[in-house]
Amino acid sequence: xxxxxxAVGNSILHRIDPRMRIAAATxxxxxxxxxxxxxxxxxAVGASLxxxxxxxxxxxxxxxxxxIVNSFTLLLWLVLPLTFQGSVAISIGPLSVYHSGxxxxxxxxxKSNAILMALMALIATMTLSTLGSAxxxxxxxxxxxxLLLMTYRYIFVIEQEFQRLMRAxxxxxxxxxxxxxxxxxxxxxxxxxxxxSALRADRVYKAMLCRGFKRKFYCLHQFxxxxxxxxxxxxxxxxxxxxIYLEWLKAGV
Amino acid sequence: MHISExxxxxxxxISGAALAAAGTxxxxxxxxxxxxxxxxxxxAAFFVASLIHVPIGPSxxxxxxxxxxxxxxxxxAFPAIxxxxxxxxxxxxxxxxxTLGINTIIMALPAVLCYLGFxxxxxxxxxxxxxxxxxxxxxxxxxxGIIVGLSLIFTEENFLEVAGLIIAAHIPxxxxxxxxxxxxxxxxxxxxxxxxxxxxx
Numbered sequence: 001x002x003x004x005x006x007a008v009g010n011s012i013l014h015r016i017d018p019r020m021r022i023a024a025a026t027x028x029x030x031x032x033x034x035x036x037x038x039x040x041x042x043x044a045v046g047a048s049l050x051x052x053x054x055x056x057x058x059x060x061x062x063x064x065x066x067x068i069v070n071s072f073t074l075l076l077w078l079v080l081p082l083t084f085q086g087s088v089a090i091s092i093g094p095l096s097v098y099h100s101g102x103x104x105x106x107x108x109x110x111k112s113n114a115i116l117m118a119l120m121a122l123i124a125t126m127t128l129s130t131l132g133s134a135x136x137x138x139x140x141x142x143x144x145x146x147l148l149l150m151t152y153r154y155i156f157v158i159e160q161e162f163q164r165l166m167r168a169x170x171x172x173x174x175x176x177x178x179x180x181x182x183x184x185x186x187x188x189x190x191x192x193x194x195x196x197s198a199l200r201a202d203r204v205y206k207a208m209l210c211r212g213f214k215r216k217f218y219c220l221h222q223f224x225x226x227x228x229x230x231x232x233x234x235x236x237x238x239x240x241x242x243x244i245y246l247e248w249l250k251a252g253v
Numbered sequence: 254m255h256i257s258e259x260x261x262x263x264x265x266x267i268s269g270a271a272l273a274a275a276g277t278x279x280x281x282x283x284x285x286x287x288x289x290x291x292x293x294x295x296x297a298a299f300f301v302a303s304l305i306h307v308p309i310g311p312s313x314x315x316x317x318x319x320x321x322x323x324x325x326x327x328x329x330a331f332p333a334i335x336x337x338x339x340x341x342x343x344x345x346x347x348x349x350x351x352t353l354g355i356n357t358i359i360m361a362l363p364a365v366l367c368y369l370g371f372x373x374x375x376x377x378x379x380x381x382x383x384x385x386x387x388x389x390x391x392x393x394x395x396x397x398g399i400i401v402g403l404s405l406i407f408t409e410e411n412f413l414e415v416a417g418l419i420i421a422a423h424i425p426x427x428x429x430x431x432x433x434x435x436x437x438x439x440x441x442x443x444x445x446x447x448x449x450x451x452x453x454x
Contacts, residue, residue, distance in 0.1 A: 194298050
């Protein structure tokens with residue numbers, strides 16, 4: 001089932017104006033993504049952890065998500081230290097582990113975890129409909145916001161449609177395996193899913209016209225930027241400045 | 254197929270974002286307000302289809318179907334895939350803000366290329382049509398893999414082995430995507446041909 005486990009909460013971060021959170025998350029992730037030195041990256045991981053604490057997310061959910069994301073990092077740890085050319089750190093029999101490969105893997109691991117934790121604390125703490133409206137207020141093109149909200153609205157419906165098709169197949173004795181029959185069945189299920197989506201889109205569009213759709217999508221959320229928002233904005237600004245300073249300090253050496 | 258946060262270098266991320274913005278702008282231009290409901294619904298279906306895991310021997314892989322989405326949406330595949338990836342990021346934190354651009358290119362550029370290359374063959378004789386549909390599914394994943402590989406190599410030359418490994422690991426996925434896309438197109442041709450590009454009726 002699709003869920004947004006972090007979206008509902010009552011922490012300070014949940015209450016901050018979504019527009020401010022989106023702006024902060026964007027600047028912060030760009031700066032972290034461009035950083036390369038360990039003092040910066042370690043500080044970033046610390047700052048992201050602090051954000052997670054502030055958002056009072058359930059540690060279990062956070063860890064589960066990080067494990068999934070880190071499966072790719074694990075692949076890097078397995079491959080990079082063995083293939084990177086450069087100075088050899090350790091030799092085990094015929095294998096040599098390269099120093100720069102280890103450093104690269106560590107950099108990527110710290111970076112991706114820092115960025116994703118900040119994302120969970122700042123963006124995943126709002127529902128998608130809030131996100132859409134906030135993006136609308138941040139002057140993203142109307143059409144893309146409309147498309148985002150439309151897709152979000154129907155993802156759950158289409159997912160249930162898929163579950164229904166799957167149940168029907170299972171009741172008829174469908175058991176997936178590595179054979180053409182399985183791929184055929186899945187292809188028909190997917191085809192049917194697309195057909196029903198298109199038919200539903202027709203009905204929805206007609207219903208929208210009946211309700212007076214005038215090629216504009218109105219976002220009704222009201223946002224307010226007050227003292228808390230500016231405080232949060234300043235704190236994030238300071239954090240970003242510290243990261244840039246640390247990076248600049250190392251680059252100068 | 255996507256690249257997680259923190260892997261790629263600044264120039265690669267920025268070029269990815271710029272290209273994705275250009276593609277999305279073209280897609281949005283070609284997508285008028287009357288078709289947003291349909292594009293959104295198909296983006297939702299694309300998102301759900303990517304949750305389907307099909308068995309491959311002892312392992313399994315999830316469907317991607319960007320080739321099929323390209324056939325169904327044409328240039329509108331760009332905004333639709335961008336939105337689906339943003340939703341994946343929001344639901345599962347698979348990707349974040351800085352990689353949204355490059356990941357959109359990875360998935361949507363092959364989709365549009367397949368549409369441009371094979372869109373006109375879908376209503377030719379069955380053999381040609383199904384071969385074109387297979388090529389769509391197969392080549393879309395291959396192209397995605399190549400873009401992933403290139404963005405890794407442009408980040409750091411020593412990523413060559415990882416890039417090769419990723420493409421090689423996706424060969425079974427390419428075959429399955431080809432087969433599923435071909436059968437799916439055959440199905441749509443019978444059930445609802447007007448959804449496919451170049452419908453003569």
